[in-house]
Amino acid sequence: MTSAERYVTAAYLVVLGVVLVYLVIYAFKLARLERETAELAELARRGRGGSETGAAKPEEVPR
Amino acid sequence: MAALALLLAGLALAFYWVPDAPLEGFRQRIFYIHVPVALTAYACFGWAAWKALRLLSTRDQRYDLESYTAVHIGLIFGILTLVTGSIWARTSWGVWWSWGERQLVLFLVLFLFYSAYFMLRYSVEPGPRRASMSAVYTLFGVVLIPVSFLAIRLAEGLIHPVVFDRDVGSNLAGSQLLTFVVCLGGTLALAAALYGNELVGKRVDERLRELREALE
Secondary structure (H helix, E strand, O other): OOHHHHHHHHHHHHHHHHHHHHHHHHHHHHHHHHHHHHHHHHHHHHHHHHHHOOOOOHHHOOO | OHHHHHHHHHHHHHHHHOOOEOOOEHHHHHHHHHHHHHHHHHHHHHHHHHHHHHHHHHOOOHHHHHHHHHHHHHHHHHHHHHHHHHHHHHHHHOOOOOOOOHHHHHHHHHHHHHHHHHHHHHOOOOOHHHHHHHHHHHHHHHOHHHHHHHHHHHOOOOOOOOOOOOOHHHOOOHHHHHHHHHHHHHHHHHHHHHHHHHHHHHHHHHHHHHHHHHHO
């Protein structure tokens, strides 16, 4: 492989590498969003469970 | 998928079909990735400016996220432009960087300008004020694009090659032009795909934050 061929290959590999790094970062972001969605779903479920059992929130207590 | 197909086709054309350039030889093939990537960066910054203008004219806050996402993707392509350009400079001129080249320095200024956008954005509390400031900053940056683009023609005694001038046919053969167009299509499609995905991710992130605030 000549010097020019090495540099040309390196230029194309850099582009491929940066796109791959971006995709890996994006995959981590998707995993975080999935985790947060699950946490919020759990939070919402607990909140609904509390209201269904009749436990009134402090601001809902009749005076 | 279109982006992947175009990029793979462009890669195959650049390596196996297009003939060696008379002066530069094999190393001229960096052109087919470097120039499309640079033009895509300009396109992203231009798109960001258009969204910023829409924000300022309509006050619709959704344009803020779109403008921000376009700057984000533009910076990724800006990094690629600098790195591939540097590799090309090394193999053609024997140096990684030349401060005497206005085209290079102006692109670096453009890149640093948009890098500073993030510092500005995250130093202000989220809201309409931050959106307006970011939009104005983005519009200032877009002025640098034609300057950067035309610098090569305005400069004197430069070594950066001019490929596209008034008579494109004299600089690029048919096969070279076709390869370039396919590669440009590929990088633009890639930028569009990244922009779309990133925008969806940022919107979901924002909605989740609102939902968390509502639930807690």
